[in-house]
Amino acid sequence: MAFAKRASLFEVTDAFRVVNGADDGLPGVAIDRYANCFQIQYFGAELLPRKAEIAAAVQSIFSPDFLVSKFRLSPSGKSLEKPEMEVHFGNENAAQTIVREGNAKFHVDLLDTVNPGLFLDMRDGRFDVESRSRGKEILNLFSYTCSFAVHARIGGSTRAVNADISGKILEKGRENYRLNHLEIQKGEFFKGDSREYLAWCMRKGLHFDGVILDPPSFSRNKGKTFSVKSDFQTLVSEVAEILSPSAFFLASTNFSECTPESLAKETLKTLQQKFPRAKILWAKGQGLDFPGSGTRKESALSAVMLDVSGNAKF
Structure with missing residues (x-):
């Protein structure tokens, strides 16, 4: 359902947010697509116990070249700009890719801190x-x-x-x-x-x-x-x-x-x-x-x- 909401973007770009938290049914979780590389971000602790299940679902649905989770909260719940990361699939080279956005192209690196570059x-x-x-x-x-x-x-x-x-x-x-x-x-x-x-x-x-x-x-x-x-x-x-x-x-x-x-x-x-x-x-x-x-x-x-x-x- 969340993916279908973004259908009008598919011809424009291959870099977009697939899931944006509670409004897409996953509170505290964001899933971003950059070409065929994906990142899962956790802003809240609600679904942390299901992180393996969420990662497995992304792998099953999208067959990504690379998948990483970024945990943007400390034990106190405070958001972090330099989060802990857990790579689920792919190596360091696979974390780097090129995305298209309209007439433009951009380099991204999903292991480069919070934001991959776009x-x-x-x-x-x-x-x-x-x-x-x-x-x-x-x-x-x-x-x-x-x-x-x-x-x-x-x-x-x-x-x-x-x-x-x-x-x-x-x-x-x-x-x-x-x-x-x-x-x-x-x-x-x-x-x-x-x-x-x-x-x-x-x-x-x-x-x-x-x-x-x-x-x-x-x-x-x-x-x-x-x-x-x-x-x-x-x-x-x-x-x-x-x-x-x-x-x-x-x-x-x-x-x-x-x-x-x-x-x-x-x-x-x-x-x-x-x-x-x-x-x-x-x-x-x-x-x-x-x-x-x-x-x-x-x-x-x-x-x-x-x-x-x-x-x-x-």
Whole structure:
């Protein structure tokens, strides 16, 4: 039944969430598909006694090349970002594969911490960025493996700059560029704090035709901290300083206290201090493979797309 709900995605991608917790009949459990590799994530203890049965069912139904369980909770029940893992089937090499998403392809590695390299719940946002990027210069802040930039370049962006603090992650982004036969332009990869890059752009008077802002809920760097709860709108106001008058702006967060509606309202208010005609194009949560989005901490996303000029018709 859960698999059938995702039928409309099959022609679009081979990377999606097969089971999203209680709304698909398995409370505290998420099952993700990446091509023919699968991961089972446990966010709650309800079904831990049946973990062998669940793994056996995934193997029986899908015959995966690789299957791993990730236990994202400590003995106290607290979620962990670096979980214990149990490989049920396949070797280390089988954990690495290539997935397709529309016109793009991405490297993933199911043994690389919590996320294999592609956030499934931002698929709709990536497709929309691709559709808006032709002839534009794009800035992808907190870029992770550069999936937004790959879609932007495929969509015709003249340049898509990726800023991330991790050199290892940016190298995965370069691999994704190469996988999609994208020639890397000068300055497309910046290793450093996204806020430092913003400050540099403001000093240089640089502007972008589209900006993607998807920071972690909390981070610490060089003794400085960032939290979505207290600092997100300050960051939005800084982004506003480098937007061109006809730019689009995608802002998103997985912070569970946000809703798409509250994020859209607050971000529009901040943006209109610089661009009074700015308007919301859409505000949404996770895609159709995430039923119950926003009802649980482990299944939360708020995203808003805004048009700075107020003239966009879609």
